Amino acid sequence: MQQLPLIAGADSRHALDALFINAPLRDYELRPRTNDYTLPVLGMAYIATYAQQRGFNVGVLDAEAHGLSIGATARIINEAKPRWAAMNLLAPTYEMSARIADQLEAGIALMVGGHHAKAMPDRVLADPRMRHLRALVLGEGELRVAALLEDEQSRRTLPGVLWRDQLLGTRAAGIPTDPKTGAAILSPDINSLPYVNRAFLPQDPYQAAPTATDRRLAGQRLWLGGISPQGHWEANIVGSRGCPYNCTFCGAAVSANPDITIRVRRPENIIGELDQLHDEYGVTAFRFVDDLFLGVGRVIDEQMDAFTRNRIGDRYVWDATGRINVLDRLIDADLHRLVTNGLREVALGIESGSDRILSAMDKRITAEMTERVARRLVAHGVGVKGYFILGFPGETRPDLDATVQHIRNLWAISDQHPGDVRASVFEFRPYPGTPVWQALTDERGYAPDDLLAYGDVDLTRDGADESMRQRDEFNFSVGIQFGDVPLYEVRSTLAMLTREQHERNQGELGKAA
Template sequence: MAQLDLISGVDDRHTLDALFINAPLRDYTLRPRTNDYTLPVLGMAYIATYAQQAGFNVGLLDAEAHGLGIDETAEIVNSAVPRWAAMNLLAPTYEMSARIAAKLDPGIAVMVGGHHAKAMPDRVLADPRMANLRALVLGEGELRVAALLEDERRRRELPGVLWRDPLLGTRAAGIANPRTSAGMLGPDINALPYVNRAFLPQDPYQATPTAADRRLAASRETEQLTTAAHHGHMEANIVGSRGCPYNCTYCGAAVSANPDVTIRVRTPEDIIGELDQLHDEYGVTAFRFVDDLFLGYGRVITEQMEAFTRHRIGDRYVWDATGRINVLDRLPDQDLDRLIANGLREVALGIESGSDRILTAMDKRINVAMTERVTRRLVAHGISVKGYFILGYPGEDQNDLDATVRHIRTLWDIADHHPGDVRASVFEFRPYPGTPVWKTLTDAGYNPDELLAYGDVDLTGDGADESMRQRDEFNFSVGIQFGDVPLQQIRSTLAMLTREQHDRNQSARKATA
């Protein structure tokens, strides 16, 4: 029997207008998942929240969070009998999404969106497994999805909505109606409702206390933070902006891949209102800003921190955020002091490589010396760093790989002499359609079908079983060697670094217990 109770946010007393489906990265009936937490699908929850406030009964099925298989996911959707099934298409999960779509009852209309739909719309429209596809939405979907739920025929006047003409087999597209479609492509993000967390089965969540939590609490005189550091914060993820002005070659958010996206930042008052709402409703005391700009643009940092100071955010909450190394490098020490006073706990940085040659190829606008300088300044102020690294980037040779390993260990050594911590999160390179490097690879003769052949990889064979826990969502590959280093060596290096990071985590927990 279908597990309808896995559908989040739905009112089961009424007909279901739409069921939003986050497909699993792999079929978990074949091999159960090992981790028990995945990042929440905030973009999908935004759309569901807006549709709900527009008067529609919608639900969200996070098949990845629940560790579902393809058949089980399709069975739940069919049993729920929604008018629409809405899917977020990402390159690593596209195959799972298409196989689920093929198993849905013909009476359920399908709409899709997401990075993969935007990058390869004609390929998606032509997929016979998407026979029930009635709307492909390019870009931000809140307003247009609600319009489609109101009346499918409105797709004819909605910009950025595509479908396949059933008679001609050609692509059809909505033609914007100036009277009714203003602002459809880029909604005012300050006017959008706060995300209804009922749609997210794992957000907010009770986090395990970290060494960074305890160190930060020790430096504060607030009972709330000290207690949370010992028992674990209630944490929530949040978005502070949309769009990115940078053009990192491997990233789906690269500005060249998203010319339609206007960069917008939420007002400090709107953000702080959501922080307080999450605290009042769920007891949240820690937040993670997952967007690209919160600590990636100098003016935004200044504006947000002035408001955080006025509202005494640092006395009440802690938070993490993504940041840009080149921007943080220009911040004076007094601004770093203000960040820590306002509750900043950790910055996630796209460090990516220890080779300046590879960083240039990635268009990162940073170098190794800059990363070491920024890391040293951050951890000296008590701000921890989570660094992301890519192994096996196109053109990478053994010297580049060795440089990345040395770089990570240098950053760990820097952290060992300062109050802040450094965590390294290492991934195997995989290409995404629509990114600058995708075009480079296809222009060089790589077959798009082979570049899209994502498969999950079990990396625990290198003796790193425990250290590989909670990495299901990252262990996948297209199985192609893009540089000079053999793929197996890339994976062995990845496992080695992950094992060393796990050992550091364990030592830190013991030291702060």
């Protein structure tokens, strides 16, 4: 087999059993990328790693990470000639994925999975551009993808695998012969899965410069965890699967995923991966990207007990997502233990400064609670990265103004403490299968085709060029005004806040230098 550029993790000496493709968010032939880093496709890498362990030759083509065009992505797949092409379908990238699939050569079988495939399987199966589709996998795919690579006919007994009968034109589905085995296939034991082979991820681990929080805490924390002024290596990691919460806009909402069993990795399993990444790549900083690592009190206690026993805080630093209402219940001793064990930054889904909108989102928090939690975190030297949504359905101008003021309040709080607050602001986008999607289609009468009309938005025109550069991949929209504020004002507010955050970042780095 010829050496093919941009395909990660494959053995170029042998034919490919499967090529896993992460489609680009837009056709980069029309407008090139402006950012140079994108989040790694950990879920896809898990599936590729498991298939590789089972003896299959697989690779990953991350077209988003490489900023590829639709045509270039299809050409690379066709030149690689895999037995299977596998795609993760997401609502914002579905159109890109379908256009790539439409250009695949006839000898390449197609399998798909991902949130969009799960939320709208019949729509995907009926798409004529998906004519090569031979398996649509609902939910976690490690075991079923490996079975399909072993024998395509196994789909007949695999639960949660769909395809279209070519003769009858009807939907067909696998029926497990043993219901107990079928349930185990749908929710694999995450502690028995192999650690992700990072060869499948072109940008993870990655070399990172110290953050403003790192620099501000240099004297107090003595560069614990190997964070140095010269830079360090970071990696993303998953500590659990599933989420018990029901935020109405989120694809992970529990009501949208009744089939998902919530599971947390054993602390020893997680620590083993941290040490493996350090030994192999020199990684000293980690980011837990799952919802539960700091989202359930019991999980926090169990993980921190193990981190203390293994002196993790003496060797590494780490960031994690957290739930505001859970963190609000922690006492100062709990926060001190988190810091001692290496916690550097918490990502919080703050979303809005309006309690009315927070209630509509089913966030189970208030703006006052968020400010209280942020104050305690930054006082302990922990950074806060807050995510915010503008233009949520029903949002009024006072709601939007409350969010702007909320962000500025959080900045003012951080100015008085060693920890930093960063605001990351997004335009609302509806995702199929979520509670808010159901409300928009069933109660407000929006057509699914209109809600799926994703397009990229060039917000640099709002005078935020450099501040938008590193978040280019997130600037997309369906172009619908869902609240009372005109869409152009929502976007102008987004650009204004992003520009102000960028200026704060530059100022923090200047003060700490």
